[in-house]
Amino acid sequence: MASAHSHTRRWWSQEAHGIRVSGEGTIATLLISSLVIYVTVVYQRRKKLPPGPWPWPVVGNLAVLAGLPHRNLQNLAAKYGGLMYLQLGQVPCLVVSTAAAAKELFRTHDVIFSYRPKRLDHEIISGKSYKSLTSAPYGPYWRQIRRICNTELFSPAIHASHVSVRSEEIHSMMKVLLAESRTEKAIDLKSWLTGVTANNMTRMLINKRFFGTGVSDQQEKKDFEEIFDHIFAAAGTFFISDFIPKLRFVEMLQGKIAKLTAFRKFLHSVIGKIFEVEKHRQRALERGNDPIYVPDFVDVLLNTPLDNGERLTDREIISILSSMIGAGTDTTATTVVWAMSELMVNPKIRKQAQEELDAVVGDSRLVEESDIPNLPFLRTIVKETFRLHAPVPLSLPRCSEQPCEVAGSQFPANTRLILNVFAIHRDPIVYENPDSFQPSRFVDHPEVDHMSGKDFYGLIPFGAGRRMCPGYHLGNVMVSLMLAHLLHSFDWRLPAGVTEENLDMSETYKLVGLRKKPLFLIAKPRSPAYLY
Numbered sequence: 001m002a003s004a005h006s007h008t009r010r011w012w013s014q015e016a017h018g019i020r021v022s023g024e025g026t027i028a029t030l031l032i033s034s035l036v037i038y039v040t041v042v043y044q045r046r047k048k049l050p051p052g053p054w055p056w057p058v059v060g061n062l063a064v065l066a067g068l069p070h071r072n073l074q075n076l077a078a079k080y081g082g083l084m085y086l087q088l089g090q091v092p093c094l095v096v097s098t099a100a101a102a103k104e105l106f107r108t109h110d111v112i113f114s115y116r117p118k119r120l121d122h123e124i125i126s127g128k129s130y131k132s133l134t135s136a137p138y139g140p141y142w143r144q145i146r147r148i149c150n151t152e153l154f155s156p157a158i159h160a161s162h163v164s165v166r167s168e169e170i171h172s173m174m175k176v177l178l179a180e181s182r183t184e185k186a187i188d189l190k191s192w193l194t195g196v197t198a199n200n201m202t203r204m205l206i207n208k209r210f211f212g213t214g215v216s217d218q219q220e221k222k223d224f225e226e227i228f229d230h231i232f233a234a235a236g237t238f239f240i241s242d243f244i245p246k247l248r249f250v251e252m253l254q255g256k257i258a259k260l261t262a263f264r265k266f267l268h269s270v271i272g273k274i275f276e277v278e279k280h281r282q283r284a285l286e287r288g289n290d291p292i293y294v295p296d297f298v299d300v301l302l303n304t305p306l307d308n309g310e311r312l313t314d315r316e317i318i319s320i321l322s323s324m325i326g327a328g329t330d331t332t333a334t335t336v337v338w339a340m341s342e343l344m345v346n347p348k349i350r351k352q353a354q355e356e357l358d359a360v361v362g363d364s365r366l367v368e369e370s371d372i373p374n375l376p377f378l379r380t381i382v383k384e385t386f387r388l389h390a391p392v393p394l395s396l397p398r399c400s401e402q403p404c405e406v407a408g409s410q411f412p413a414n415t416r417l418i419l420n421v422f423a424i425h426r427d428p429i430v431y432e433n434p435d436s437f438q439p440s441r442f443v444d445h446p447e448v449d450h451m452s453g454k455d456f457y458g459l460i461p462f463g464a465g466r467r468m469c470p471g472y473h474l475g476n477v478m479v480s481l482m483l484a485h486l487l488h489s490f491d492w493r494l495p496a497g498v499t500e501e502n503l504d505m506s507e508t509y510k511l512v513g514l515r516k517k518p519l520f521l522i523a524k525p526r527s528p529a530y531l532y
């Protein structure tokens, strides 16, 4: 009995082993044949596409978007060239990394790539209709909003009418800086600059300010700050489901969807009060046709009919205003922080800029906007900062809506376009010593215009083509003005223990290229106190 039993066990074990061996064989065969099919399919497809790194199954080349994607992509472009192909999950992607490739692409394919890819945060926060200027698809709605913004917000006449707002906001913050300088404490420059740019934006848009002295409603200020902290944080977050929609559950598990949904609820509960859209509507009714009243931007948005005769909804107005504040605040403040960082590690350049300011402005008044055209060296510092520290290193993502042909290759609809401004601004064919801060490189080239977005594609901090930044003039003026004020009115030094040699100049990527560590500086006034 015992032997029969052991025989049966041996038989069973051999049989089972046999099954395992043949099972393993089948799995191995399946794996190998899947791999062969995958390699063949990818190889056949890739033959017809621009060069690029080999994609992993499922995720493709998504890993390049981790950490500092502008640098990862620059390194890849050094190997694969100015026009590179990536497979980002399920999304085909073209990466432009040289001035020549940017010129070629914008001259021939700007319209095709004038759409914006959908993002999870936009979908949850604003709903699926994407009605802000930054996220709206290229088409009639976007064209109308862009036209309204160009004529009612960014036109030379409107820009000129806001000179006093810019000046008041900078002067009001100069007073705060003066007071801070008396304490000899190191100042977090970014928070000061963000206050100025945010106040300037909100005064232009809704005739209100939220930072500095004289702000009475502290709760509203807190809500405003919370909203834009969330918007900036969401804009800098990577959502895997934007590239592999089936993985949306991952974002659910990570709590990202719950966080965005909670933010949407908070946003909708406070934003109406902050932007006062309904109050504007009521005031317009009470006012009637008062010829003396100067409408602000909310009045304009409420009153301008769209081509179909309809008016913008409150939701649409709120989206347009929020995206404008989101797009214009951090970008501008960050550029000045980088300019000051470079000037702290390049004291000779800082001194030269101060000498120019002293010669042009003198010591009996503060800088004025009309001084900027007379400060050519300061303007080269601004250009060089935009070059070396492009505030939006990968621009805003774009995509195609239709299938298209680029450089002889066919691309399906929804191909993403990444404009690697960071790499373009370091294109060794255009710039000598591209990694060093040398404003003098522009001294003999005043024709290099970082705001044209056409002809010269070696300096495009505001993007290029149809969706180029509409706030480029305002952004450039604010950066130049704030920098001029900081240098003319104060001498600056690094806090104890930090030197020109060891100041950390590394960056992080949150859609905007921010300093990894805040810039703390100690200010010493250069002008008599009554001037501030």
Ligand code: HEM
Pocket: 133, 134, 135, 146, 201, 323, 324, 325, 327, 328, 329, 331, 332, 335, 390, 391, 392, 395, 396, 397, 398, 461, 462, 463, 464, 465, 466, 467, 468, 469, 470, 471, 472, 474, 475, 476, 479
């Ligand atoms: C230093 C300042 C700024 C920089 C570097 C900057 C940069 C950019 C870039 C790279 C884009 C994407 C362009 C493209 O897709 O080709 C953009 C778009 C945009 N920017 Fe700016 N920007 C700045 C300031 C501003 C300001 C002050 C405003 C508003 C007052 C603004 C409003 C916008 C809007 C609404 C868009 C979306 C345009 C569209 O999709 O049609 N920006 N910006």
